[in-house]
Amino acid sequence: MNTNSLTKHQSNRIYDSFNHKSIGQKAKIYPINQHAPQSIPHENATLPLASINQHDLTNNLDWMQNFADHHNVKLCPHGKTTMTPHFFEQQLSNGAWGITVATPAQAEVAAMAGAKNVIMANQLVGMANMQRVLDLIKQYDLNFYCCVDSSVNILQLDTFFGHTNQTLNLLIEFGVTGGRCGCRTEEQVQSLAKQISDSKALKLKGIEVYEGVIGGDNAEGDIRAFLSKTLQLAQTLRENGWITTLPLVTGAGSAWYDVVAETFANLTDYFAVIRPGCYAIHDTGIYAQSQDQVMQRAQNNQGYACDLGGDLSSALEVWAYVISRPEPNKAVIGLGKRDVAFDAGLPIVERVYRNGEEFNVGDIEATAIMDQHMFVSIDADSPLQVGDMIAFSTSHPCLTFDKWRTIAVVDEQYCVTEWVSTYF
Structure with missing residues (x-):
């Protein structure tokens, strides 16, 4: 097969996938049954997953x-x-x-x-x-x-x-x-x-x-x-x-x-x-x-960013379960280098859930990451336990997106409204 025909074959395969034509290829969008929403905090979706807040x-x-x-x-x-x-x-x-x-x-x-x-x-x-x-x-x-x-x-x-x-x-x-x-x-x-x-x-x-x-x-x-x-x-x-x-x-x-x-x-x-x-x-x-520097430059130079109102906000989170607490000050999360960016700092804990409810577990911070595991430090008397769910924010979204084939789009209650496909 010559180079040009190979290129066209690859092109057609991607095109068919995008238009839902190729058997075995994922669709562009997977809509959700609005009468039975997938609530991430209530464990209606498998973890780990990446989500975008619409x-x-x-x-x-x-x-x-x-x-x-x-x-x-x-x-x-x-x-x-x-x-x-x-x-x-x-x-x-x-x-x-x-x-x-x-x-x-x-x-x-x-x-x-x-x-x-x-x-x-x-x-x-x-x-x-x-x-x-x-x-x-x-x-x-x-x-x-x-x-x-x-x-x-x-x-x-x-x-x-x-x-x-x-x-x-x-x-x-x-x-x-x-x-x-x-x-x-x-x-x-x-x-x-x-x-x-x-x-x-x-x-x-x-x-x-x-x-x-x-x-x-x-x-x-x-x-x-x-x-x-x-x-x-x-x-x-x-x-x-x-x-x-x-x-x-x-x-x-x-x-x-x-x-x-x-x-x-x-x-x-x-x-x-x-x-x-x-x-x-x-x-x-x-x-x-x-972005903080953008806003600071706007304040210094009377730039439009300050007059525009509001600001950019982080839309991406990655969710995972606590899978082990092997030591009083250490927990292991079912999330790793295959799931989230780690080149510009480790993920940051935003919220912790149990039985669909957010609760406080005290100080908690990611300290190290492996292929499929991440370690967090916690207080010895922290109530965090296996099965608790954690939502993490990230740094450098490019290198989180390319780890996922499908990403959940969620509403403000963290219910999945649709699944969308990436094309890396």
Whole structure:
């Protein structure tokens, strides 16, 4: 079997799964009988499980969309956080311009969820990947963009797409020394722009950046300067005729989206797009800290985040049982590395239940995690016992989502309203 037919076979298999056609594949959404709701605290669902509170999710989608609209920038959230079409659909119906992805496979899921604009904030490398993107553009009439930062990659793309009737939209990635991908100098950007302009199969649309790799004591100032340079560079490319449409400029992860939106706000000579991803789910760890900094910057600079009202709230929880209490100060939870993120801090205990009722067990804290077990420290006289249920919040939702094939959507009473599928 050749590479292209394999790619199409894989594509069809995913497509059939998404549309409930493939036997043995999970459906996109499993609705719940509203007359017999699955109450997690009352043990009507098997544990461990991951849940998304729909009220918090809706709040987050509204908050960020309003933030983007106020600054007159387009919102193209990164889909890698959830890879859940049901949530993509909610983001798009709520006003998102498109979906950002990192791979052709992710682009396919975004397209199947209804996204007409997809930014692959990454380089498109490899013939099979190029073929997959070509098929997606044709099948879904997709407005697709990908990044380039090398002459070699441009030549590869030109060779492949030059044998098709399809023009590929490109964004030159502009980076910083010591960062991730991206041209390190303005001269490199201009050289690539000239090379793209000589191709009939490729079309330069703008510049993509990822400011999240800029750190240090003067990170905010350095990021603002970097973004200003990006705007100047995009304008230079247009003046030289290498960009023939309104230049698309895009940046913003989930930590500095406010600075990017402020820098790109209300620009008439550019098409500005921000790409935060984790805001939809949020967390009680690294992104909660980042959002605190967003709100602090808003207070210091009279930014819109404080005027908007409300804030982002953590929507994700992972539920599990106490399965052992082998020592007075130690309990073991049926939850492990296969179930929850642990790269940015251990899960945080939010609530404990017994017989459907929340109760206080005193101080309790996760201390270590293994594949299928997590250890918590407790007071020796704590009433916690085997069979008690614990709801944990997490840090870094991306690395919790990718551990689950189905995730429960719950109401404010923690009753499951539907099960949704992830597509990692």
